[in-house]
Structure formats: C-alpha cells, structure tokens
C-alpha cells in the first residue's frame with residue numbers, strides 16, 4: 001500500500017506552486033505526477049511517486065553512498081573467498 | 088529500473104546476510120512495521136537467509152488491513168446510491184464488509200471504479216458534474232499528502248461534487264501501543280521508509296529513548312531490508328537504542344515540509360479504530376472543520392456503524408507481534424485470501440496473506 005516507485009522527471013508544467021505537474025518516466029512508461037511537494041525538483045531528477053504524488057526527490061549522492069557500502073561488503077567477502085581458496 | 092534493480096542483487100543479499108550472522112551473538116526479535124516490507128521479506132525469503140537467533144515479526148503496517156469493517160460497510164452503502172461514482176485504490180476492492188465487497192456491488196451494477204490516485208477521482212468530478220464522486224481515502228502518512236492535496240484543490244477550484252471517505256491511520260501511535268503492552272517481544276524496529284519520506288523521523292527519537300529500542304528507517308528492496316536489519320543488530324549487540332536512517336536516498340530527518348504542510352492544512356489528528364487492534368487515541372487523521380463539507384460520512388449521513396470481529400481470528404495479536412500466522416487455527420482452513428476472516432488476511436501485504444501466498448506449509452518448529 002505504501003509502495004512508492006522511483007521515476008525520472010521528463011517535463012514540468014504549471015506556475016502555481018500548488019499545481020505543479022510533471023511527466024515522469026517509470027522505465028519508459030509515462031505518467032502525470034503532482035510535483036507540488038517537491039518544488040525544487042528539476043527535469044532529470046528521480047522522484048519517489050506514491051498515489052500520483054511525488055513525496056521525495058531521490059538524493060543521488062546518498063544512493064551512491066549506500067551502494068558503495070554494499071559493494072564494500074561484496075568486495076570484502078570476495079577477498080575472503082579468494083583467501084580461502086588460496087589457503 | 089534505476090534505483091530498484093541494484094537493490095535486488097542476490098549475491099549481495101547473501102553477503103549481507105552473512106555479515107549479519109557474523110555480528111549476531113544473542114537472540115533478537117525485530118519488527119518491520121510496514122506491510123510492503125513484510126511482503127518483500129516473505130516473497131524474497133529474506134527471513135530464511137538470517138541466522139536462527141533473529142526472529143522477524145510482522146507489524147501493523149498495512150492500511151488496507153487495519154481499515155475497520157464498519158468503514159467498508161459505509162463505502163458499500165455510499166457506492167450503491169444513485170448518481171454516485173465510488174473510487175478506490177485497487178487493494179481495497181476485494182476486502183469484504185459484513186456482507187459484500189466493493190467488487191461484488193460493482194458486479195451488481197454500482198458504479199465503482201479503481202483509481203491510482205485521488206487526482207484521478209478529482210478529475211472524474213470535473214468531467215462528470217451531474218454525478219457525486221466519492222474517493223475512499225485510506226492510508227498511512229505516505230498517502231495523506233496526495234489525499235490532502237486533492238481535497239485542497241477541490242475547495243480551491245470550488246468542485247462541489249467531490250468528497251472523501253477517510254480512513255487515515257498514523258504509524259508512531261501504533262509503535263507505542265506495541266512497545267507499551269505487557270507482553271511486548273519487540274526489541275528493535277525497522278521503521279517504514281515511505282512514511283518517513285513524508286514525516287521524517289524526529290517523532291521516533293523520543294520513542295527509541297523511552298523504550299530503549301533501536302529504530303532504523305528502512306527502504307523496501309531486499310538489500311535495503313537486510314541493511315536495515317544489520318544496523319538494528321549492530322545497535323542491539325552494542326546496547327545502543329538510537330534512530331538511524333538506512334534509507335537516506337529518500338528520507339531526510341525532517342521529512343518533506345511541503346507534504347507535511349498540506350496534510351496539516353486539511354487534516355487533524357483524531358482517535359481511530361484499527362481493525363484487529365481497537366480504538367487508539369491520536370492514531371488517525373480526519374478532515375479539519377474548514378474542510379468538513381468534503382467528508383463523505385457527513386455528506387451521506389452515515390454514522391453509528393458497529394461490527395464485531397471474528398472470535399476465531401488472532402490478527403490483533405499478529406499485528407502486535409505476539410503471534411505469527413501459523414499460530415492461528417483458522418489459517419488456510421476457514422480463513423483464506425478469498426474468504427478472509429481478519430485484518431491480516433485481507434490484503435496481500437497482511438502477514439497471513441503473505442504467508443498463505445508464499446509458504447502454505449508451516450516450517451518445522
């Protein structure tokens with residue numbers, strides 16, 4: 001129910017901050033999304049969309065940090081595996 | 088898709104699970120609050136990757152599950168009236184009221200439509216000025232900004248043939264109810280990432296302190312959930328009880344100020360009855376006085392419904408993490424997703440329904 005899906009903003013229309021509407025691409029499928037709660041969002045940004053409303057802009061640098069952290073675990077484990085193979 | 092696929096890598100998931108076993112030295116019980124997380128945990132078998140010391144309990148986090156039967160009866164009562172177009176999210180259509188569900192009254196001729204967003208319903212009101220459009224506004228904090236915005240726009244644009252049947256519930260009061268109960272087993276929480284994308288996580292800081300439980304704001308993909316569990320276990324093993332944020336790509340500490348602003352403009356905090364749990368103070372949202380003309384219950388004059396819950400059903404205990412679906416005698420027998428007896432079987436995100444779908448057979452205990 002609380003699923004929110006990341007999509008990329010393709011265009012933004014409207015001047016009234018409470019009626020900002022954008023076209024958002026979800027892996028190629030386009031939907032109209034209310035962008036009033038993410039007024040600082042720009043074309044090209046990824047937003048999390050729930051019930052037709054963008055509730056958050058995905059922070060690319062934070063996503064990168066999380067992903068790096070996960071990669072490190074993988075690298076560590078791979079190094080461990082290799083060490084085991086050698087010994 | 089970007090920001091989804093990279094969080095589903097099975098090799099990384101196994102490594103992360105391995106990392107969790109390395110740091111786990113005691114038995115720990117963790118609850119995921121959100122039904123979306125429950126669904127992912129059972130679907131991807133995340134719990135089966137974890138060391139035996141860790142027990143995952145499934146929390147009350149599905150608004151479809153906890154919507155009281157009375158409200159579904161009211162929805163049906165409105166839907167069958169002439170001139171009404173009743174709009175609902177898909178998940179709510181199959182949930183039975185005392186007698187029928189929305190889908191069956193649709194089959195009998197009522198104009199019931201599935202929508203993805205309250206804005207679709209609002210547009211329907213503009214396109215059909217001679218009809219009454221009623222939207223079933225259910226949800227947690229995640230959904231409240233969209234529903235609030237639709238009502239705000241209706242008022243601003245003077246759209247009179249639109250109203251909402253409100254069933255909005257709030258997460259922190261439910262967490263407190265669980266932690267303050269005498270038979271609480273939960274030692275750490277995964278907080279619901281999308282609820283926190285809207286609200287931030289300041290509200291959880293006093294809860295973590297008061298009950299001495301770690302709370303980690305967590306996303307919905309398998310690697311998010313595993314990392315959230317890792318962070319909770321780290322805290323538990325070190326005796327810490329803090330609020331941390333695994334889902335930092337989407338959640339800021341203070342949440343989304345515009346989303347909170349529109350919620351506060353339209354809604355106020357009220358007591359609400361939760362299916363399976365009962366009434367809790369300050370646990371839901373209702374329309375503010377200034378927006379009461381958009382309240383479907385008063386527009387259609389519906390008050391004073393009361394429905395008793397099935398005595399066989401232990402969903403109240405499941406929602407609070409005291410029991411699991413296999414503990415219920417009725418599971419898979421008298422109670423199935425087609426004929427659900429209680430809260431946790433009615434939506435695919437309910438613990439009983441997720442177990443029924445992905446693991447019909449009880450594990451060897």
Ligand code: SF4
Nearest residue numbers: 400401415422429439
């Ligand atoms: S299996 Fe059905 S009756 Fe049993 S607890 Fe779950 S919802 Fe209730």
